[in-house]
Amino acid sequence: MTQGPNWVPPEVYAETLPKATVFGAVFFTDERDHPIQLRSVYSAEVHPWQWPGGTTENDERPWETAVRECEEETGIVVPGPPQLLAAVFGLPGTQWPYATAGYVFDGGRLTDQQIKDIRLAPQEHAEIRALPLPEWRPLMPERDFARLKAVMEARRTGRAAYVGSWDWAV
Incomplete structure (x- = not known):
């Protein structure tokens, strides 16, 4: 098989493609199904309230990232197996030069005692809250709240969500 006149080596072609970072995160609720979030x-x-998670490292898959970051940021070890709640995509913007692709996994429901036992990483998060969904709305940008609603709906229905508009602010 011969290569056509427009053929370029894969590494050259790859340099012409859009770049993206990948993340993994874990979503928890309390026993009353109030979303739990961490103050960044x-x-x-940009994203004042977050879930335990972060950007993948070399040779790491999103589930591994979610588990590692959750333990680093909260002290919680998520046993798995992974249950996907949402795939999230965002276009780049002025605050971040790459697209973002991520996976949000279900960490389950935490008891009040488990929430009290969380050890926040102070260099990353300053506070933890569990609030009814409507009370989160004034505390976060619309795109973050839309993502939160989609993840809650995925948890309720058992069908993973696709959040395709979690763009970085332009």
């Missing part, structure tokens, strides 16, 4: 220290304006 480093992203207070």
